[in-house]
Amino acid sequence: MRSVAEHREDLLALVSPIGSESVLLSDALGRVLADDVLAAADAPPFDNSAMDGYAIRVSAGGVGSWRVSQDIPAGRMPSALEPGTVARIMTGAPMPEGADAVVPVEDSDGGIGQVELRTWPVVGRHVRPAGADMIAGAVVVGAPRLLRAADLAAAAAAGQPRVTVARRPRVSIVVTGDELAPPGATLTGAEIYDANSTVLSAAVREWGGEVVSAQRVGDGPAELLRSLEGIEADLIVTAGGVSAGAYDVVKESLASRGVTFGPVAMQPGKPQGWGALHGVPIVCAPGNPVSVAVTFRLFVVPMLCAMLGVPTPPLRRLPVVEGWRSPQGRTQVMPVRILDDAVLPATAGGSGSNLVGSLAAADAYALVPAEVEMVMPGTTVDVMGLVP
Known part of the structure; x- marks a missing residue:
């Protein structure tokens, strides 16, 4: 099996910075600054x-x-x-x-x-004194940086009505499964509510991307292929249909079209797909909601950061106050809570891929190395934040 690090590197090789655009300050909050903001004049301009x-x-x-x-x-x-x-x-x-x-x-x-x-x-x-705050031509806000209200205030005080920001990566989302029903629907038969469309769409926006399309399709190859026709995006993310089952439509339909499928040594999210479709990078996640959320944070977030031209947020090393078991041979991605700069499990069921209802209790993911079978209190783990 591929390691998490190997898989991430192969995915990062599929993407590169995608360019920039000029926007008004009123539209720049939360965008990634691509060029330094310079002072147009001394501030204050007079004593x-x-x-x-x-x-x-x-x-x-x-x-x-x-x-x-x-x-x-x-x-x-x-x-x-x-x-x-x-x-x-x-x-x-x-x-x-x-x-x-x-x-x-x-x-x-x-x-x-x-x-x-x-x-x-x-x-x-x-x-x-004149120029005590800013000198004409000096850098007021340095790139790259995720623009905050304070940064925009500095840009305005510097006399700049616009800033140059990284273009938002355009992401197309396709979620598969005959069993999926939209939230609010009355469930019938073997249906379950679709959480994958929501988590992917929200996560794309949360990490600086733009959702250009989000589709829910069944488990038929023809329907899936129609959903992928004519997509104009910088990245495609799918959820479901990538394992070894009889109805794994994504794998069945795309394996012959330039997309590779195989296991990654991780829990949850072991089955993965990756490659390019019609020249557009594609990440194919398994269908369980926690696996989708983990796949996004582990692999899609670094890709979005690379396209935006910013570094992926670093991991933190924190102590464990309540231990848990981990599957040997696979990197465990464990939802955890952070209390007083220490971690404990966020769920009673470990890192099960179906425990989406417990994700709201998590502050972060702990990354447990593949060789560890038991995370002991008093040891330390690498912790990955859920938000930028």
Whole structure:
């Protein structure tokens, strides 16, 4: 059997960065920055007051009564400071020529035409120099990075209305199974609710991709092949029909069309398919919902990250506080909870591929090496996060 690492490397060889596009800041939250954001101008563009108060020239005198020669609200360019006077100034307003410090209004009687100043600062006190935050042409937000609200605020303050981001990988999803019914339907006969369409569609968006199509098809080859015709995507992900059963439609239909099928030494998710279909990379996961979720996180996430031009999030090494069994010979992907930076199983049933109802209790997956049969309390395991 192929190891998890070997399988991941072969899948990564199928993809590469897919280019970038320019978007408005209002559309950039959560996107991957592809080019550095540079400051369009110095920020602030002029010396300005850090306080509501009075702009003074330090060498002109000291505490006492002063005539107020002008008001300077934010957004208005002032006149030069008249000798022997002070200027009433608001936070963020430009400093008048000739002034070099600010007395806060709290250190005065708040006068308008005449003011009593009770303190006398040193040069530069309560003044924000031009360029103190940003210098024109300097990098404000460096690429690559997943853009947060704070990053977009910095880009706006830098005078940039748009940013260049990695294009979202377009992903087409096909879920197979005659037994699948949509959530909300009344189940009949041997039907079960389809969780695979939901987990794949949500995970693609969560990890920066765009779902261009999501189809649920039965176990007939003709229906499956029709669903794959004319797909315009950067990646295809299927769920179900890849094992050795009599109705494994994905394997039956695609094995002769450039897609390879075989076991990977992992639990859950042992049966896997991979390759390219009509030049589009394809990942074929088994049909049990936990196997689908694990396949996505182990293999599809690194592919999406490679297409976006960002590194796959690193693993964490955490101690175990409650042990569990692991199948020898296969890497176990165990849903775990994280409490106080330590892990314990998230399910009572181990890493069973059918335990999708318990996935909501998991904070992460623990990766247990193939040679380990029992994970003991006090040992450590590699832990893989579920979200970016």
